[in-house]
Structure formats: structure tokens, C-alpha cells
Amino acid sequence: SGKWARVIEILKVLEEDCATPIGKLRQVADAMTVEMHAGLASEGGSKLKMLISYVDNLPSGEEHGFFYALDLGGTNFRVMRVLLGGKEGRVVKQESEEVSIPPHLMISGSDELFNFIAEALAKFVATEGEDFHLPEGRQRELGFTFSFPVKQTSLSSGTLIKWTKGFSIEDTVGQDVVGELVKAMERVGLDMNVTALVNDTVGTLAGGRYYNPDVVAAVILGTGTNAAYVERAHAIPKWHGLLPKSGEMVINMEWGNFRSSHLPLTEYDHLLDFDSLNPGEQILEKIISGMYLGEILRRVLLKMADEAAFFGDSVPPKLRIPFIIRTPNMSAMHSDTSPDLKVVGSKLKDILEVPTTSLKMRKVVIRLCDIIASRGARLSAAGIYGILKKIGRDTPKDGETQKSVIAMDGGLFEHYTQFSECMESSLKELLGDEASESVEVIHSNDGSGVGAALLAASHSQYL
Ligand code: ADP
Numbered sequence: 001s002g003k004w005a006r007v008i009e010i011l012k013v014l015e016e017d018c019a020t021p022i023g024k025l026r027q028v029a030d031a032m033t034v035e036m037h038a039g040l041a042s043e044g045g046s047k048l049k050m051l052i053s054y055v056d057n058l059p060s061g062e063e064h065g066f067f068y069a070l071d072l073g074g075t076n077f078r079v080m081r082v083l084l085g086g087k088e089g090r091v092v093k094q095e096s097e098e099v100s101i102p103p104h105l106m107i108s109g110s111d112e113l114f115n116f117i118a119e120a121l122a123k124f125v126a127t128e129g130e131d132f133h134l135p136e137g138r139q140r141e142l143g144f145t146f147s148f149p150v151k152q153t154s155l156s157s158g159t160l161i162k163w164t165k166g167f168s169i170e171d172t173v174g175q176d177v178v179g180e181l182v183k184a185m186e187r188v189g190l191d192m193n194v195t196a197l198v199n200d201t202v203g204t205l206a207g208g209r210y211y212n213p214d215v216v217a218a219v220i221l222g223t224g225t226n227a228a229y230v231e232r233a234h235a236i237p238k239w240h241g242l243l244p245k246s247g248e249m250v251i252n253m254e255w256g257n258f259r260s261s262h263l264p265l266t267e268y269d270h271l272l273d274f275d276s277l278n279p280g281e282q283i284l285e286k287i288i289s290g291m292y293l294g295e296i297l298r299r300v301l302l303k304m305a306d307e308a309a310f311f312g313d314s315v316p317p318k319l320r321i322p323f324i325i326r327t328p329n330m331s332a333m334h335s336d337t338s339p340d341l342k343v344v345g346s347k348l349k350d351i352l353e354v355p356t357t358s359l360k361m362r363k364v365v366i367r368l369c370d371i372i373a374s375r376g377a378r379l380s381a382a383g384i385y386g387i388l389k390k391i392g393r394d395t396p397k398d399g400e401t402q403k404s405v406i407a408m409d410g411g412l413f414e415h416y417t418q419f420s421e422c423m424e425s426s427l428k429e430l431l432g433d434e435a436s437e438s439v440e441v442i443h444s445n446d447g448s449g450v451g452a453a454l455l456a457a458s459h460s461q462y463l
């Protein structure tokens, strides 16, 4: 019927608008390297903040002792304690607990959020067993992973530039987040030194390097997306401090805020951005990351329901609720291999309360998932390729066997198989066969927590 033709038309337009042919990916990668240069040249020189992390030495393996870590990311936060045993022992023991953040705390006051965090940390500290023994008179030390853009003022302090990923707490912006945490810890009577403040990408880089000396960059694909990499200190014109002994500095790119005329953006993306808590910002993040992929799918389905009666004469009311389709649901549908696509059917029923769907409709949903996820995955690959170009690791050098390893983490990369496979194959496509041989993508599970503890260890007040 005419209605179905309209469904197909909407699908086709989406497919065209999301297209990422290899030439376009190369343009995006080149734009990324251009912006990297601009962000390193001067403060505010680019949409890419290219933040200096104050991490100029990555873990050596020698780190030892007992340290805490705290990871505040998107929806969950984790508390962790690790016992480090140096080169031989490595991570001797590790305990952690995950706590989900009540949604109202993401949009209330700074004290409320940090009190909640400090209380959870205090509770966790109270469960410390015999194995974790602190020498007499020593203060506990913490590596704080905080996955939002922070302008660091030292390794252990930094002011919040802005919230992302659905957080919006005005009174934290411009404040030292370590100060906020320390105040909250004092309020709950917890005595602990915040030794290192690190972005999750920087933590993942540190954690990755601890096990693999060839790790040069880290990428997070989770609720949000971001990347960090090791830059030559010489190549950072905006850095006016002393040249670090290592000659290197880890840069937190904040690549989620990247935008470029080369990015394939659709009408759905523009409206999603317009309706978001941070319009005009985090444009790359809004087309790549886990917080948004399911929401893009919802918006396309809503248009199909509205304009082409995709779900019948009326629009399912649930489909009008923002963020009702979460990315894990999208990936569950996307990976449905049953002949009648029964997972797709049951998800649509559970989430949207659509009692029945035809196979034809379910196939359209799979196509939509594929279009939306592939765009995100291919653009992630372009970003990584951009970093490799920036550090001169994108082409095989004659006679060199230097490996370049990218440490990846985040729930999207970890659990959305179609996404991560597409990301990896697109990166190979960009690099070509020969250079692909020297580039490796590894999953650095929970690297950011261990990484923060490692950085706390190597910067301990007792060294
Ligand atoms: P955060 O980014 O909040 O620190 P994670 O790295 O654990 O936390 O990522 C969680 C995000 O990963 C979720 O918000 C979701 O978007 C995505 N995710 C989790 N599980 C899946 C899944 N099965 N399929 C697709 N995406 C998933």
C-alpha cells in the first residue's frame, strides 16, 4: 500500500543521511586531526578541548600498596579497592561494588550528589577485610575517576567544565570536583586522601598500559564516548609548564564534543540535540554513544508510526516517551537471529506495548538498528584512525615492528557485538591490510578503576 511505500521511503532517507562511505570516514578522520592540532595549540582553539591530564608517566608495573578507586561515569558508579604487588604480584587482590545513581541526583544539587557518593564510599570502606592492611598512621588514598570534562589544575584537582550524559547540576560547574568530594567525605566522617583525579579514558589508558606497553590510546564507548592518548609534550603549544622528564603527556580529548560538516547528521539528530539538556554540544557523542542510539531509533519509529501508520492506525503512546527504547534493547533486537525475529517482536511488545508485529515490520526494525549502529561504529573507527594519524601510527614504517594498541572500554563496546565488530572492521578498512597488522584493539575491562588506583599509587603522598 501507499503507507508501506512511505515506510520504505523513510528508511531510505535515513540510510542515505547516515551513509559513511570510506571517503567520508577519511574526511572525518582528517577533520579530527585538524581539530586535535587546534585544541593543542590554544585554550579554546577547538571544539576538542584536548585537556592536559597531568599524567606524564604511565604505570610501570612497580606500583605497590593498597589503594581505593572511585569511578563516577554515567548511570553507575563503582567503588573499588586494590592491592598492588609490584612487577611480580601485579593486582594481588581487587574488590569492588557497583551502585546505581538515583536519577533525581543527576539533576539536583552538588552536595546531594557528592554526599551520596561519599556515603557509599564510607560504607564500602567499612567492609575492609584483613587482607587490606594499611601501615600504622597512614591515610587511605584514592584515585578518583570522573568521566566528565574537567580542566585539571594538577593531578589531584580540577574544575568541572560542564556536565554531559544527562547530568545537569549547575552548582558543580566551575567547582573543583575533588574539593566537592573532600567536603562530602568530611561531612560523612571519612578520612581519605584524593591522590589522583582522572578521566575514565586516562584511567583506561593507564590500566591498559600496565599490562601492555604498546598501549598508546584509550577509547570509551559507553553511556557517552571519549578518547585519550599519549602525546609528545613538544607537540602541545598551549602547555607552558615544565617539560616532563618523560617528554610525554596524556591528553584527554573530550572527543564527544567533536563536530564537523563532514559528520552525517539526520533530521532525527538535530531534533534529539535540540531537545537535549545540552543543545549544540557533544554532537559526536549524540550519534555514537549508548545513551543516544536507542533514542535515535525511537525517533525514526515515531516518524514511521506517525506518517506511515507503521504500527497501525494509531501511534503507540509509549513510543512518544523520550528514551523509552534503551540501547541494550536495541542491541538485543539487532542480534536476533531467529527466523521469525521473535526477540524483536517481544521487545516491541514489552517496551511499546504493541501486541503484534509482522515479520516485515520486524525486518524494518532490524534495518534501522543496523543503519544507526553502523554509523556510530564507523565514525568511532574514523576517530581512532584520526588519533593514529596524529601520532604517526597510521602507516607501517619501513623495518619497524612497533605495535600500536588501543585500549577500549565501556558497555556499548563490550556488549553490542554488531557495533564493536563493525568498528573493528571499519578501522581495518581505513588502515589497509599492512598497517592493520601493527594496530590492535583490546578490551580493557574495568581498566579505568584499576588505572586510577595505579595513578594514585604512583603519586602516593608516601613515596
Ligand atoms: P558508563 O559509560 O556509564 O560509565 P558503562 O561503560 O558500563 O558505563 O556503559 C553503560 C552503557 O553501555 C549503557 O548506558 C548502555 O548505553 C550501554 N550498554 C550496556 N549494555 C549494553 C548492551 N547490551 N547493548 C548495547 N549497549 C549497552
Ligand code: MG
Pocket (backbone or CB within 6 Å): 072, 073, 074, 147, 200, 222, 410
Ligand atoms: Mg564508565
